Amino acid sequence: MSGWKQWLARQRYLLDFTVAAMWRRRWRNLLLLLVYALVVFLLASVLFYGSALRRDAAAVLSEAPEVTVQRIVLGRHALSPPDWPDRLRGIRGTRQVQGRLWGYYYDRANGANYTIMVPSHFSPEHSLKPGEAIVGAAVKRLRDERGLGWLHLLSPADNRLLRLKIVRTLPAESELVSADLILVSEKDFRRFFHLKPEDGFTDITLRVRNRNEIDTVAAKISTLLPQARVITRRDILRTYENLFSWREGVVLAMLAAALAAFAIFAFDKASGLSAEERREIGVLKALGWDTRDVMAMKLWEGMLVSLLAFLFGVVAAWLHIYMFDAGVLVPVLKGWSVLYPQVALTPHVDALQLAALAFMTIVPFTAATLVPVWKAAITDPDVVMR
Amino acid sequence: MMQRSRLFQRRSTPVLLMLGAGMALLLAEIACSGLCFADRLHARQRTAQLVAQLGLSDIALFTEARYTRHPSQADLFTPFQDAPGSLEHFPSGSLLTPPPHIVPTTGRARQSPPSPSSNQPDNRE
Amino acid sequence: MIELRDVARIYNQGQPNEVAAVRGVSLKLPAGRACVIKGPSGSGKTTLLMLIACMARPTSGRVLLDGEVVSALPEHFMARERRHTFGFIFQRFNLIRGLSVMENIMLPAYPDGMPFGTLRNRARELLQRLQLTHRAQAPVEELSGGEAQRVAIARALINDPPWIIADEPTANLDSQLVLRLLEELAALKADGKSLIITSHDPRVFEADLVDMVVEMEDGRVVSVSER
DSSP states (O other): OOHHHHHHHHHHHHHHHHHHHHHTTHHHHHHHHHHHHHHHHHHHHHHHHHHHHHHHHHHHHTTSOSEEEEEEETTEEEOBOTTHHHHHHTSTTEEEEEEEOEEEEEETTTTEEEEEEOOOTTOGGGOOOTTEEEEOHHHHHHHHHTTOSEEEEEOTTTOOEEEEEEEEEOOGGGHHHHTTEEEEOHHHHHHHTTOOGGGOBSEEEEEESSGGGHHHHHHHHHHHOTTEEEEEHHHHHHHHHHHHHHHHHHHHHHHHHHHHHHHHHHHHHHHSOOHHHHHHHHHHHHTTOOHHHHHHHHHHHHHHHHHHHHHHHHHHHHIIIIISTTTTTHHHHHTTOSOOOOOOOOOOOOHHHHHHHHHHHHHHHHHHHHHHHHHHHHSOHHHHHO | OOOOOGGGSSTHHHHHHHHHHHHHHHHHHHHHHHHTTHHHHHHHHHHHHHHHHHTOOSOTTOOSSHHHHSGGGOOTTGGGTTOTTOOOOOGGGGTOOOOTTTSHHHHHHHOSSOOGGGOOGGGTO | OEEEEEEEEEESTTSTTOEEEEEEEEEEEOTTSEEEEEOOTTSSHHHHHHHHTTSSOOSEEEEEETTEEOTTSOHHHHHHHHHHTEEEEOTTOOOOTTSBHHHHHHGGGGGGOOOHHHHHHHHHHHHHHTTOGGGTTSBGGGOOHHHHHHHHHHHHHTTOOSEEEEESTTTTOOHHHHHHHHHHHHHHHHTTOEEEEEEOOHHHHTSTTOOEEEEEETTEEEEEEEO
16 A cells, blocks of 8 residues: 555544544534634635725726826815916826816715715716716615605705706716715806805816826926825825725734634633543553554644634635625724715635635644643553553 | 444545535635626726726725725825814724825835825925 | 563652552563453552553563563554554443444554555454444444443454453453453454453453463562463
């Protein structure tokens, strides 16, 4: 019989024994497995959600404006003067320079925050006449709940009612960026917020002909308009890279605490090697098992629980994030928001992430079950059995 | 005489089957991640188009506060509600970190070569 | 042949609760015989048995098996000797709870990793020989005293070892079962196995099958009588 075949057969026998031994305390072991799988599930859900969101955000925001120019007054974002677009057009390499109008509106009727925006001139398919609106899918859902085909917005400037007909809804698939949007005509926007043309714009966006020139253009803008803050597309993308790693950090910290508590529990379970277990190890050794066999048998015990917990937890987390749209995490992420996008994230499994998760869940647990056995396993059987 | 079925003659068999099933499901999920979601990839492309058309800059995940709705556009003072002694108090605010381009420390450390976009708001005025 | 040369075993050496269970024992146990080690409890019988069966290492002295020193072998080889050279029947049998009769019997063969079919057939033969076939899948907790005893014997035989060691096999048994056990042991001897048995039960050391009686007291051999 070749060596590896014999080795495999031996491992299978040891596994037979481990399963039989664990079956004696089946409820306890199943509970342990369940709790551990739950911890892995939460951990994996957060990891998957974070990385998928990061990837999706990076993918869709890769089309964000190359340069955004804001005016900063007293350290705060202020309206940009109406002549800024023309001044920026003078910078070589820029194109599609436009003053944007957007702002926030808090709807007292339902506590929702909307982002009200005038669509770009460069997007004719979104052009609107006064009295018309295009809304994001989450806004539409909120309206539908209340059975309204019309939007009635109370102007924060003069308490007059702005009545808008919803002519279209932005596609639900784009909710990640558009859930809370209300697109209105410039005329309605200015009247609603009492914004005269001479007040200017919320900010200015522009495109740069040559991507390599973005930094140069940004530097030129800073010189030309000392009051301006320039945000490049790279800044936007980097915002999201960081944002999610930090967010995961918070949840990871919480989960690490849970994991630590669990490790203590596991260690406690394992280190309290009962008199019966010690005697059993003695019997096995007396029957001709050596230290290696006893350790391998116990290794299987730890591996079985942690490997099954890892597999079930990860499989369930994948389904949770990608099939059930992260239903468990959403209440945590939602905070006080009334509008929340229903996002179907694009699945992606990162081998490194998975390997790290496997390492984190399997190795410590297995070690925790193995360590207390070591002493009993290396002792002569007669001492263990005394 | 109690006779266990052939399949369960060995205790390890059901457990190995469970392990196998778990592995198979995981592998199926990994494979599916790359293969079954072409529609979502296309939706993502269309969303990117919408971002280009409307000139959007942020994702609409946290609509509860200005600085969490548009973190990339926010300035450093918004979270404190413009009152010097105020504390930032929105739940999602604790999940977000200020974008690197408005925080001098992280912003500078990450940027090379220095770009004018990393100008911090307080030396603007 | 097993030879002990000036063997001692001290537990908890250097500590206040130090016990010299076996001291200065020299002994030769020829193969193919049935040997009983007798003596009151605490006389060191069981410890001597452990030293003979490679389950313990002597604190001093040597144990030789067929002329080779085994007491200094590395753990891995000691385990192999325990498995292949000795079959052990414990006092109170020490069957593993939660495992079936069949699984208990196969236990000593697990580390060898032979094909399952081969091992199962071997176990079935033993079950048949010991009239346990109908109990093959029963959990050992449900066995009667006589059945448990036979399972313990079958387990000792699974690797077909030349030496069978039994530690106080008749403790907790009624006379009917003692008789039955002695029959089984006689059958093993007839098969050519060497037997080493500890006992302070006259029904055992006065039995016909016994060839040699070693008497112990306070960790020392006080007499060896051959028949």
